[in-house]
Amino acid sequence: MATRMNRRGFLGTTAATAGVLAAPGILRAQAETVKVGLVHPVTGALAYSGNQCREGALMAIEDINAAGGIKSLGGAMLEGLVADSQSKPEVGAAETAKAIEGGAAGIVAGYASSITLATSQEAAKTNTPHIVDVGVSDKIVGRDLPNVFRLGPGYGKIAAFAVDNLVAINEGAGSPAKSVMIIHEESAFGTGTAGLLAEKLPEKGFEVLDVIKHANPTRDFTNIALQVKAAQPDIIIPAQYYNEYVLFARTLRQQRIEMQGIYSVLGGAASSFKFVEEFPEAAAYIMDCNHWYNPLSEEALRRRAAAEEKGLYYTYEVYLAYNAVALLADAMEQAGSADKEAVIEALAASTWDGHAMPYGPTKFVDGQNEGGQPVNTQVLDGKIEVILPPDFASAEAVFPMPKG
Numbered sequence: 001m002a003t004r005m006n007r008r009g010f011l012g013t014t015a016a017t018a019g020v021l022a023a024p025g026i027l028r029a030q031a032e033t034v035k036v037g038l039v040h041p042v043t044g045a046l047a048y049s050g051n052q053c054r055e056g057a058l059m060a061i062e063d064i065n066a067a068g069g070i071k072s073l074g075g076a077m078l079e080g081l082v083a084d085s086q087s088k089p090e091v092g093a094a095e096t097a098k099a100i101e102g103g104a105a106g107i108v109a110g111y112a113s114s115i116t117l118a119t120s121q122e123a124a125k126t127n128t129p130h131i132v133d134v135g136v137s138d139k140i141v142g143r144d145l146p147n148v149f150r151l152g153p154g155y156g157k158i159a160a161f162a163v164d165n166l167v168a169i170n171e172g173a174g175s176p177a178k179s180v181m182i183i184h185e186e187s188a189f190g191t192g193t194a195g196l197l198a199e200k201l202p203e204k205g206f207e208v209l210d211v212i213k214h215a216n217p218t219r220d221f222t223n224i225a226l227q228v229k230a231a232q233p234d235i236i237i238p239a240q241y242y243n244e245y246v247l248f249a250r251t252l253r254q255q256r257i258e259m260q261g262i263y264s265v266l267g268g269a270a271s272s273f274k275f276v277e278e279f280p281e282a283a284a285y286i287m288d289c290n291h292w293y294n295p296l297s298e299e300a301l302r303r304r305a306a307a308e309e310k311g312l313y314y315t316y317e318v319y320l321a322y323n324a325v326a327l328l329a330d331a332m333e334q335a336g337s338a339d340k341e342a343v344i345e346a347l348a349a350s351t352w353d354g355h356a357m358p359y360g361p362t363k364f365v366d367g368q369n370e371g372g373q374p375v376n377t378q379v380l381d382g383k384i385e386v387i388l389p390p391d392f393a394s395a396e397a398v399f400p401m402p403k404g
Contacts, residue, residue: 032076033076033077033078033079034070034073034076034077034078034079034105034332034338035078035079035080035081035099035102035103035104035105036057036061036078036079036080036081036104036105036106036107036108036325036328037081037083037095037096037099037100037102037104037106037107037108037109038053038054038057038058038080038081038082038083038108038109038321038325039083039085039092039095039096039099039107039108039109039110039115039119040053040054040057040082040083040084040085040109040110040111040133040321041084041085041086041087041088041092041110041111041112041115042054042082042084042085043084043086043087044085044086044087044088045087045216045217045241045243046087046111046112046115046241047087048242048243049111049134049241049242049268049315049317050084050085050087050111050317052312052313052315052317052318052321053111053133053134053317053318053320053321054082054321055307055310055312055318055321056133056307056317056318056319056320056321056322057080057108057133057321057322057324057325058080058082059303059306059307059310059318059322060321060322060323060324060325060326060329061078061079061080061325063326064078064325064326064329065077065078070329070332070333070338071333072332072333072334072335072336072337073332073333073336073337073338076338078325078329081099081102081103081104083095083096083098083099085109085110085115085119087112087115088115089114089115089117089118090118092109092110092115092116092118092119092122093118093119093121093122094122095119096109096110096118096119096122096123097122097125100122100123100126100128104128105128105129105332105338105340105343106128106129106130106131106328106332106340106343107119107120107123107128107129107130107131108130108131108133108321108324108325108328109130109132109133110132110133110135111133111134111135111317112134112135112187112188112189112241113135113136113137113139113140113187113188113189113192114137114187114188114189115135116132116134116135116137116140117135117137117139117140117188120132120140120145120147120148121143121145123147123148124145124147124148126340127146127147127340127341127344128147128340129147129149129328129331129340129343129344129347130145130147130148130149131149131150131151131324131325131327131328131347132148132149132150132151132152132324133317133320133321133323133324134152134291134316134317134320134321135150135189136152136153136154136155136158136189136192136193136266137154137155137188137189137192138154138155138156138192138368139188139192140154141154141366141367141368142366144366145367146344146348146367147340147344148367149327149347149348149364149367149369150367150368150369150372151320151323151324151327151355151357151359151362151369151372152291152320152357152369152372153291153369153372153373153374154368155189155192155193155196155265155266156196157372157373157374158193158265158266158289158290158374159193159196159197159200159265160196160200161289161373161374162197162263162265162289162374162376163197163200163201163204165289165376165388166204166206166235166263167204167205168388169287169376169387169388169397169399170399172397172399173399173400176234176260176400177206177234177235177260177261177400178205178206178207178234179206179207179208179209179232179233179234179235180197180201180206180207180208180209180233180234180235180236180237180263181208181209181210181211181212181228181231181233181235181236181237182194182197182198182208182210182211182212182237182238182239183212183214183224183228183236183237183238183239183240183248184211184212184213184214184238184239184240185213185214185215185216185218185239185240185241185244186213186214186215186216187216189239189241189266190213190239190240191213193239193265193266194211194213194239197237197239197265198211206235209231209233210227210231210233212224212227214240214244216241216244217243217244218244218247219247221244221247221248221251222251222255224248224251225248225251225252225255225257226255228252228257229255229257233259234259234260234261235259235260235261235262235263236252236259236261236262236263237262237263237264237265238262238264238267238270239264239265239266239267240267240268240269241268242268242269242272242275243268244268245264245267245268245269245270245275246269246275246279246282249262249269249275249279249282249283249286250279250282252282253281253282258403259401260399260400260401261285261287261399261400261401262285262286262287262401263287263288263289264286264287264288264289264290265288265289265290266288266289266290267286267288267290269283270283270286270287270288270290270377270379271288271290271291271292271315271316271377271384272313272315273313273314273315273384274313274315276379276382276383276384277313280382283379284379284401285378285379285380285398285401285402286378286379287376287377287378287387287397287399288376288377288378289374289375289376290316290374290375290377291316291319291320291357291374291375292316292357292358292374292375292377292386292392293314293319293356293357293358294356294357294358294392295386295392295394296392297356299354299356300319300356300357303319303322303356319356319357323355323356323357326352326354326355327347327350327352327355328343328347330350330352330354331343331346331347331350331352332346334346334349334350347364348364350362350364351363357372358373358375358389358391358392359371359372359373360373373389375388375389375392376388376389376397378395378397378398380395380398
């Protein structure tokens with residue numbers, strides 16, 4: 001039976017419809033959101049760094065939405081679909097699939113290289129754009145997956161940069177260091193980094209006394225510290241995630257192990273304000289080759305202040321995840337679409353420069369931004385200073401490190 005509408009109802013409906021047609025701003029205000037899957041290890045062994053990543057990604061979404069959303073999509077707002085990989089690659093893959101099923105137009109993941117390998121492979125099944133926030137294994141962008149993009153450098157470039165700068169720092173001090181010892185965690189990140197360093201360092205005249213692998217998590221580094229003490233390397237090179245790095249550095253201090261320097265490559269804590277603040281003696285004079293923001297950028301300093309207002313330490317996890325979301329949003333803006341293929345095409349052609357990092361122009365080759373580069377930092381007088389490259393340096397290196 002047809003429903004009859006009286007005159008009052010008809011006029012009310014007509015008035016409401018006319019009001020909407022006369023006010024397109026209402027339609028824009030009701031524009032559909034664009035969902036972004038944020039897959040990070042917020043529980044398990046990598047929980048600290050995973051939570052930092054999540055917070056950085058959510059800060060980017062907050063800033064983008066506050067600035068008007070994706071303007072080429074009528075001001076569409078971004079919505080983060082947060083997921084926990086539980087520090088496990090297989091869970092990361094499952095959560096990525098769930099986010100895509102839930103309507104995610106893109107994925108930002110997944111901190112650890114082993115997790116990121118799994119999340120990006122899963123996203124490739126549906127050709128969903130996947131932006132790598134931190135994972136540094138070069139296998140991530142070496143699998144011919146057109147949906148995968150990484151703004152920051154991988155460990156191949158970082159290791160080469162680190163070795164060249166270690167040579168320069170050592171030569172600048174009269175070449176006192178002759179030997180190194182590498183301590184690394186067991187996953188793709190630590191194993192890959194250690195392998196590259198063990199290959200490159202002898203080419204530069206350093207003797208690699210030993211390469212020691214440890215599990216994640218490891219809660220006692222006494223035995224490894226005693227091996228270091230017996231070998232007496234001039235330089236110790238850790239490649240570890242945050243928790244293990246802090247414990248290892250503290251154990252070296254407790255065992256009173258003397259060396260000319262601790263020179264990290266992608267050290268999980270060496271460039272962390274949290275580590276420096278909580279354990280200043282263990283952190284003193286540690287050098288690191290790692291991701292870093294541009295300390296001369298007003299935008300980077302604004303973002304750091306905003307993070308600290310939220311009670312966060314402004315670690316590389318925060319700003320790399322922030323940039324991963326911002327890069328994805330810019331690609332949608334340029335494409336004028338959230339269509340996956342259109343976004344991937346926009347990413348491949350991206351020249352985005354809003355990263356506030358010490359990078360050159362963005363240029364993706366096989367998913368890797370060729371403009372990304374690391375910096376060298378050192379903990380001096382309770383602060384993390386940039387020591388290389390010179391264009392971004394805020395202090396000069398202190399090497400060898402003072403004894404005692």
